[in-house]
Amino acid sequence: MRVRLSVNGASQEHEVEPRLLLVHYLREVVGLTGTNVGCDTSSCGACTVLMDGESIKSCTVLAVQADGTEITTIEGMAQDGAMHPIQEAFREHHALQCGYCTPGMVMAAASLLKEHADLTEAEVREGLEGNLCRCTGYHNIVKAVLAAAGDREALV
Amino acid sequence: MSILGNRVVRKEDPKFLTSGGTYVDDLKIDGAARVTYVRSTSAHARIRSVDIDEARSAPGVLAVVTAADIELDPLPLEMPMLNEKMPQPWLATDVVRYVGEPVVAIVSETQAEGADAAELIFIDYEPLPVLVDTEGALEGSIVLHPEAGTNVSFELQFGRDESLFDGCEVVVRRRVNNQRVAPCPLEVRAVAARWEDDGRLTQWSSTQAPHSVRDALAKAYGLFEDEVHVISPDVGGGFGAKIGGYPDELLIAWLARRVGRPLKWTETRSESMVALGHGRAQLQDIEIGGSRDGTIGAYRLTVLQDSGAYPRVGALLSFMTRTMASGTYRIPKVDFNSRSVVTNTTPVVSYRGAGRPEATAAIERAVDLFAAEIGMDPAEVRRRNLVPPDAFPFTTPLGTTYDVGDYGRALELALEASGYADLRKEQARRREAGEVRQLGIGLSAYVEITNGVPGSEFAAVEVRENGTAVVRTGTSPHGQGHVTSWAMLVSDALGIPIDSIEVVHGDTDVVPRGVGTFGSRSLQVGGVAAHQAAGQVVDKARQLAAKLLEADPADVVLDKVGQRFHVAGTPAVAKSWGELAREASSEPGGLSAETDFTPPGATFPFGCHVAVVEVDTETGKVTIERLVAVDDAGRILNPLVAEGQIQGGLAQGAAQALLEQVAYDDDGNPLTANLADYTFVSAAEVPSFETTSMETPTPVNELGAKGIGESGTIGSTPAVQNAVVDALSHLGVRHVDMPATPERVWQAIAAAR
Ligand code: FES
Ligand code: FES
Numbered sequence: 037m038r039v040r041l042s043v044n045g046a047s048q049e050h051e052v053e054p055r056l057l058l059v060h061y062l063r064e065v066v067g068l069t070g071t072n073v074g075c076d077t078s079s080c081g082a083c084t085v086l087m088d089g090e091s092i093k094s095c096t097v098l099a100v101q102a103d104g105t106e107i108t109t110i111e112g113m114a115q116d117g118a119m120h121p122i123q124e125a126f127r128e129h130h131a132l133q134c135g136y137c138t139p140g141m142v143m144a145a146a147s148l149l150k151e152h153a154d155l156t157e158a159e160v161r162e163g164l165e166g167n168l169c170r171c172t173g174y175h176n177i178v179k180a181v182l183a184a185a186g187d188r189e190a191l192v
Numbered sequence: 193m194s195i196l197g198n199r200v201v202r203k204e205d206p207k208f209l210t211s212g213g214t215y216v217d218d219l220k221i222d223g224a225a226r227v228t229y230v231r232s233t234s235a236h237a238r239i240r241s242v243d244i245d246e247a248r249s250a251p252g253v254l255a256v257v258t259a260a261d262i263e264l265d266p267l268p269l270e271m272p273m274l275n276e277k278m279p280q281p282w283l284a285t286d287v288v289r290y291v292g293e294p295v296v297a298i299v300s301e302t303q304a305e306g307a308d309a310a311e312l313i314f315i316d317y318e319p320l321p322v323l324v325d326t327e328g329a330l331e332g333s334i335v336l337h338p339e340a341g342t343n344v345s346f347e348l349q350f351g352r353d354e355s356l357f358d359g360c361e362v363v364v365r366r367r368v369n370n371q372r373v374a375p376c377p378l379e380v381r382a383v384a385a386r387w388e389d390d391g392r393l394t395q396w397s398s399t400q401a402p403h404s405v406r407d408a409l410a411k412a413y414g415l416f417e418d419e420v421h422v423i424s425p426d427v428g429g430g431f432g433a434k435i436g437g438y439p440d441e442l443l444i445a446w447l448a449r450r451v452g453r454p455l456k457w458t459e460t461r462s463e464s465m466v467a468l469g470h471g472r473a474q475l476q477d478i479e480i481g482g483s484r485d486g487t488i489g490a491y492r493l494t495v496l497q498d499s500g501a502y503p504r505v506g507a508l509l510s511f512m513t514r515t516m517a518s519g520t521y522r523i524p525k526v527d528f529n530s531r532s533v534v535t536n537t538t539p540v541v542s543y544r545g546a547g548r549p550e551a552t553a554a555i556e557r558a559v560d561l562f563a564a565e566i567g568m569d570p571a572e573v574r575r576r577n578l579v580p581p582d583a584f585p586f587t588t589p590l591g592t593t594y595d596v597g598d599y600g601r602a603l604e605l606a607l608e609a610s611g612y613a614d615l616r617k618e619q620a621r622r623r624e625a626g627e628v629r630q631l632g633i634g635l636s637a638y639v640e641i642t643n644g645v646p647g648s649e650f651a652a653v654e655v656r657e658n659g660t661a662v663v664r665t666g667t668s669p670h671g672q673g674h675v676t677s678w679a680m681l682v683s684d685a686l687g688i689p690i691d692s693i694e695v696v697h698g699d700t701d702v703v704p705r706g707v708g709t710f711g712s713r714s715l716q717v718g719g720v721a722a723h724q725a726a727g728q729v730v731d732k733a734r735q736l737a738a739k740l741l742e743a744d745p746a747d748v749v750l751d752k753v754g755q756r757f758h759v760a761g762t763p764a765v766a767k768s769w770g771e772l773a774r775e776a777s778s779e780p781g782g783l784s785a786e787t788d789f790t791p792p793g794a795t796f797p798f799g800c801h802v803a804v805v806e807v808d809t810e811t812g813k814v815t816i817e818r819l820v821a822v823d824d825a826g827r828i829l830n831p832l833v834a835e836g837q838i839q840g841g842l843a844q845g846a847a848q849a850l851l852e853q854v855a856y857d858d859d860g861n862p863l864t865a866n867l868a869d870y871t872f873v874s875a876a877e878v879p880s881f882e883t884t885s886m887e888t889p890t891p892v893n894e895l896g897a898k899g900i901g902e903s904g905t906i907g908s909t910p911a912v913q914n915a916v917v918d919a920l921s922h923l924g925v926r927h928v929d930m931p932a933t934p935e936r937v938w939q940a941i942a943a944a945r
Contacts, residue, residue, distance in 0.1 A: 053304075055304070069214075070211050071212070072212065072428070074378045074380075074461065075867040076460045076462050076866065077461070077462070077866045079868050110211070113209075113210070119209060126205070127201055127209060128201060130202065130833065130836045132208055132209070133671030133672070133836060133840065134426070134427065134671030135213040135428070136213065136428030138212070138213075164874075165874045168867070169875075170377055170378045170840075170844070171378075171840045172836060172839060173839035173841070173843030173904070176836060
């Protein structure tokens with residue numbers, strides 16, 4: 037089947053198998069390997085990307101279902117060589133260790149920040165419940181997201 | 193001013209944050225086909241037949257292989273202490289011994305074709321009686337490895353001192369379970385292998401120890417070590433479970449040779465939950481005795497360790513449990529015995545702490561049981577029995593010598609930081625008022641051993657002609673931030689800024705020797721090696737500068753800010769790092785030095801954790817309100833990174849106390865074989881942590897540094913578990929096994945009432 041979509045602002049058009057998952061399409065067909073796979077039960081969130089601005093687990097969506105949408109992956113977050121404020125906050129607060137959860141976590145955090153005007157710690161924790169991290173104990177991830185929330189001016 | 197001790201953000205982060213790391217599955221390897229394993233669905237069975245005919249002719253399939261096809265020698269023992277009569281075959285031969293054991297390997301063009309072909313394979317199993325519980329294994333009416341004639345895979349038996357508790361006014365005994373958990377690095381295992389035209393083997397592995405993978409491959413394929421090139425690119429966590437060479441990882445190269453193609457294998461998460469080793473899995477009998485004034489007189493720990501179907505390092509965990517058995521306490525008499533047994537379960541390996549969290553959980557639970565029995569505050573009992581600061585180096589009755597510590601100060605700091613006295617008041621108020629939500633306060637005054645397995649580590653430092661430097665290290669970070677920390681160590685010696693220092697790791701062609709990253713060894717062995725190599729480069733450069741400046745080397749100083757050498761007092765005439773490197777370029781190795789550092793011994797980080805939990809006495813639900821941690825890992829190189837290590841450990845430790853457990857039914861079927869069923873801790877289940885650092889430098893190495901990677905896990909588990917019991921102690925509850933799920937807690941309350 038044919039899919040036509042935009043990935044990080046660039047249009048893509050490919051012939052794909054109907055059963056191909058969006059995450060595999062992004063990784064193997066488009067060649068963007070920043071988005072990771074951490075499970076096979078849609079539990080971990082490592083594959084989180086934005087579809088038309090909203091975060092989705094790209095292992096739960098078929099590539100063909102993404103036809104006509106705009107997808108943003110971690111590779112599309114920095115603009116003109118400058119990191120997105122969430123990326124900056126992650127670095128500043130040491131919110132990543134092995135980095136495997138990080139792309140998904142950053143995308144989930146971006147969408148969380150867009151959806152909520154003010155965020156409490158509890159809301160950040162609830163909001164990121166579907167994104168697992170084995171390294172950080174979440175402490176610095178929460179701190180980074182709250183810092184980015186406090187710095188909304190800098191958010192586009 | 194030295195950069196050491198500063199909060200330095202990580203050099204490696206921009207890559208991870210903008211394009212993501214490069215993990216094995218991300219690599220583009222031209223022409224690579226895929227491997228799929230078909231694993232046993234039966235815990236214990238004889239294989240009557242394996243029907244692979246249909247799969248062989250399925251679309252895209254290049255090969256289907258069973259044990260009968262493999263002509264390789266049996267896998268070498270992972271460690272010499274292991275029982276050689278319980279070996280795991282490359283693929284299961286006539287018997288399968290756990291769900292998840294690889295039976296058939298499929299090579300196919302694509303992953304999807306491999307999965308489809310796997311569906312076409314039929315394995316006929318004749319069920320054998322299944323052994324899941326360790327006591328049954330010890331009793332031995334079913335023997336898993338008939339060759340061995342026993343289920344005991346390892347033992348530490350020193351005899352039982354029957355007079356151990358003579359003279360004790362009070363003796364408390366309790367059986368506790370340190371349950372089996374899954375390490376769950378977020379990246380599962382992945383391997384790629386390619387045979388080069390010159391006969392060399394290149395293998396990419398998601399591992400914590402590339403050099404030991406290289407050596408294992410060389411042994412398996414009859415190659416010299418320099419004929420194997422192992423690369424571990426970015427690795428998405430390991431936690432001890434990615435140390436050794438698993439048979440299914442080592443077999444990929446053989447399959448690649450068979451089909452004459454490069455191959456890639458990435459396990460699925462569901463596969464990983466049964467194929468990656470598990471951790472902990474100790475049944476413990478604890479006995480503690482003492483007098484009513486709070487003095488502990490004797491302690492006995494008897495361990496029954498589950499090693500899973502094929503003994504690996506997990507069979508030996510009790511060795512470390514014994515080493516740390518008496519914890520932070522001065523106990524005159526200590527007894528330890530252990531047995532490890534095989535069962536029809538996934539093999540047990542190292543998991544963050546590996547034997548030490550089990551020791552700490554046992555002794556910290558024991559101290560609380562003793563405190564409850566004599567009716568004394570658990571903080572006070574600890575205070576009375578801690579090894580005092582002037583007793584170091586301190587040797588325990590079991591012969592472990594602790595380097596240095598101030599356990600009492602850690603305890604007092606933790607009590608103060610948590611507001612312990614006020615917490616007790618609030619607890620009393622809730623008890624008085626009979627509130628549904630009761631407060632529990634749990635303590636854990638831990639000490640642990642880091643770099644517990646002696647060994648050296650390699651480092652090389654070279655200054656290049658453009659004035660930048662490169663460090664090659666034998667450690668193999670997978671989240672620990674060595675790229676930044678090693679650059680800081682070298683920058684401290686050379687004055688070259690960290691952004692101009694490249695850190696290279698995880699490539700056995702570029703780094704000739706290495707041990708790897710595990711057991712909280714990296715900084716105190718590999719970091720010290722890097723620091724020493726940098727110091728040697730400074731000495732070389734000084735000699736060279738003296739020659740060029742026609743001065744006595746003793747008069748030549750390094751101006752670290754200016755990154756150049758000059759004669760003391762005459763800074764105007766100087767030689768920069770770049771100039772000296774160019775000068776040295778004619779000599780072999782240029783301006784460089786390499787070293788292998790072997791520390792004289794292990795180090796013993798310590799601390800005290802206080803957990804505050806709320807227990808809903810109607811539902812049994814436990815909420816962690818606070819986790820206060822005081823940790824002392826000697827001198828801290830980069831507090832930002834060190835705190836990150838502690839925080840990650842705290843969450844994993846708390847998760848063991850409350851949430852996580854690998855479970856099997858009586859037939860050996862895993863009940864937690866994916867991330868929907870395994871209760872992996874999420875952000876919603878832990879609070880922000882309150883950490884305080886103490887820095888008591890160790891005399892064991894020049895940096896004064898101890899390991900920090902596992903302390904968080906070791907200290908927090910018993911703190912949280914003790915807090916749960918503490919919340920219910922007024923009801924008569926003395927113990928709740930881990931994980932303290934709502935059901936268990938509710939049952940403990942019901943039983944006490
Ligand atoms: S890979 Fe998509 S949720 Fe785990
Ligand atoms: S940083 Fe390793 S899983 Fe989150």
